[in-house]
Amino acid sequence: NAGVMQNPRHLVRRRGQEARLRCSPMKGHSHVYWYRQLPEEGLKFMVYLQKENIIDESGMPKERFSAEFPKEGPSILRIQQVVRGDSAAYFCASSKGANQPQHFGDGTRLSIL
Amino acid sequence: KNEVEQSPQNLTAQEGEFITINCSYSVGISALHWLQQHPGGGIVSLFMLSSGKKKHGRLIATINIQEKHSSLHITASHPRDSAVYICAVRYGGSARQLTFGSGTQLTVLP
Numbered sequence: 001n002a003g004v005m006q007n008p009r010h011l012v013r014r015r016g017q018e019a020r021l022r023c024s025p026m027k028g029h030s031h032v033y034w035y036r037q038l039p040e041e042g043l044k045f046m047v048y049l050q051k052e053n054i055i056d057e058s059g060m061p062k063e064r065f066s067a068e069f070p071k072e073g074p075s076i077l078r079i080q081q082v083v084r085g086d087s088a089a090y091f092c093a094s095s096k097g098a099n100q101p102q103h104f105g106d107g108t109r110l111s112i113l
Numbered sequence: 114k115n116e117v118e119q120s121p122q123n124l125t126a127q128e129g130e131f132i133t134i135n136c137s138y139s140v141g142i143s144a145l146h147w148l149q150q151h152p153g154g155g156i157v158s159l160f161m162l163s164s165g166k167k168k169h170g171r172l173i174a175t176i177n178i179q180e181k182h183s184s185l186h187i188t189a190s191h192p193r194d195s196a197v198y199i200c201a202v203r204y205g206g207s208a209r210q211l212t213f214g215s216g217t218q219l220t221v222l223p
Binding site: 043103105 | 144155156161203212214215
């Protein structure tokens with residue numbers, strides 16, 4: 001199954017640590033989207049990337065959050081100095097083109113102690 | 114304000130019943146997705162549509178662009194259909210990301 005792969009599935013961090021979430025898009029997909037689902041809330045857009053470029057980061061918090069999609073390897077969502085409010089499910093989606101269907105991964109559940 | 118409204122929020126049905134979940138949005142879109150999410154699980158994309166109607170197995174999705182409204186129908190519902198169903202839209206112009214409704218929790222009882 002060559003679907004969108006996210007790892008880890010579950011990640012536990014203590015306040016102040018860094019969290020790195022990885023997303024490997026489907027084969028042939030060069031567009032990656034990160035979404036966040038806070039407890040008891042709906043999904044919200046965070047960032048949209050193409051290979052080596054951030055296209056739209058209008059949904060990213062201004063501090064502590066960053067994303068990249070290097071030429072080789074998975075897309076990374078990085079959260080520095082995590083706080084309890086960062087606890088959420090983070091989903092990655094990929095598409096072949098900008099107007100093509102988005103396919104989702106299983107998500108990473110981040111818990112902050 | 115760009116909003117996506119779903120109804121109902123919660124829906125309980127008996128096995129075999131015909132299910133309808135509704136989605137309305139406030140401004141023009143380029144595409145609409147219906148997604149399925151099981152508890153603690155990933156998200157599965159069921160349909161992407163920009164006009165008309167699509168069918169896959171027991172699932173049917175329709176969209177009325179003029180009315181800014183879409184429906185997801187499930188025929189002959191089954192307990193395994195129990196999940197959260199989410200409507201998501203991609204607005205027109207340069208937007209590429211999805212904007213999501215709050216989801217409909219469907220429970221199908223045996």
